[in-house]
Amino acid sequence: MAATASSLASQFSGLRREVLSREAAPSTALFVRSVRSRIRLPASCRPPRGVVAMAGTGKFFVGGNWKCNGTRDSITKLVADLNDAKLETDVDVVVAPPYIYIDQVKQSLTDRIEISAQNSWIGKGGAFTGEISVEQLVDIGCKWVILGHSERRHIIGEDDQFIGKKAAYALSQNLKMKAFADSISNWTDVVIAYEPVWAIGTGKVATPQQAQEVHLAVRDWLKKNVSAEVASSTRIIYGGSVNGNNSSELAKQEDIDGFLVGGASLKGPEFAVIVNSVTSKKVAA
Numbered sequence: 001m002a003a004t005a006s007s008l009a010s011q012f013s014g015l016r017r018e019v020l021s022r023e024a025a026p027s028t029a030l031f032v033r034s035v036r037s038r039i040r041l042p043a044s045c046r047p048p049r050g051v052v053a054m055a056g057t058g059k060f061f062v063g064g065n066w067k068c069n070g071t072r073d074s075i076t077k078l079v080a081d082l083n084d085a086k087l088e089t090d091v092d093v094v095v096a097p098p099y100i101y102i103d104q105v106k107q108s109l110t111d112r113i114e115i116s117a118q119n120s121w122i123g124k125g126g127a128f129t130g131e132i133s134v135e136q137l138v139d140i141g142c143k144w145v146i147l148g149h150s151e152r153r154h155i156i157g158e159d160d161q162f163i164g165k166k167a168a169y170a171l172s173q174n175l176k177m178k179a180f181a182d183s184i185s186n187w188t189d190v191v192i193a194y195e196p197v198w199a200i201g202t203g204k205v206a207t208p209q210q211a212q213e214v215h216l217a218v219r220d221w222l223k224k225n226v227s228a229e230v231a232s233s234t235r236i237i238y239g240g241s242v243n244g245n246n247s248s249e250l251a252k253q254e255d256i257d258g259f260l261v262g263g264a265s266l267k268g269p270e271f272a273v274i275v276n277s278v279t280s281k282k283v284a285a
């Protein structure tokens, strides 16, 4: 069953989450993320199982959100560092530069790393001053879009309904099927990220156990509300002060399928360490 994007936003009430969505068509992909209030863990939560293989069946995923940072020069350096980095092959790696540098990054960054925007408009472009449409993002080679980041919720004032519309439109462009315009019909192209607000940009990271508990609760929610298959295959990633020192312990957790990284994604070598923390999962398995 497919939940509509807006109903997804409502049903996740009580959850803090981000949804990252990638299009099904080979040419494009979208990051969509939606963050809500705090999660209440179901009584049935199993205790975290130390270090084991991934509970999810999706590939490890690491996204770097550059936010409103960078200049032409600093981005040239960051791209050069990323191009030099040795990245494990079995990880989906995505970076989200500010809009105005996307083209520069697209022209210079290795194809190994895909590119995301940090936001998109709720529908087709037109008389919407200051907005960027999904079609424009696809046109310049963006594969993902981030929607519903807590900074857009808390600072800009975006709500679930608005974010749900954006997710639906972004997904509709991927699928090119109008009938699915308001649906998340292909969960293989959706990544959910959990980010405790208190951990974003603060240097205070959730403990691996805390993160695991919430990831497990999100997976259980998917199981109950969508399907067991979707619960298993959807990547659930952690964000909030992830860095090169803490990523490996977090990565060992069964239900952590990757990371959404802010500050540390601005340093190429450190971002590479985070990407390569997938090896902790392999060793643990």
Ligand code: PEP
Pocket (backbone or CB within 6 Å): 065, 195, 199, 200, 201, 202, 203, 239, 240, 241, 242, 260, 261, 262, 263, 264
């Ligand atoms: C974020 O903003 O999504 C984020 C995780 O930031 P940081 O890594 O800097 O906490």
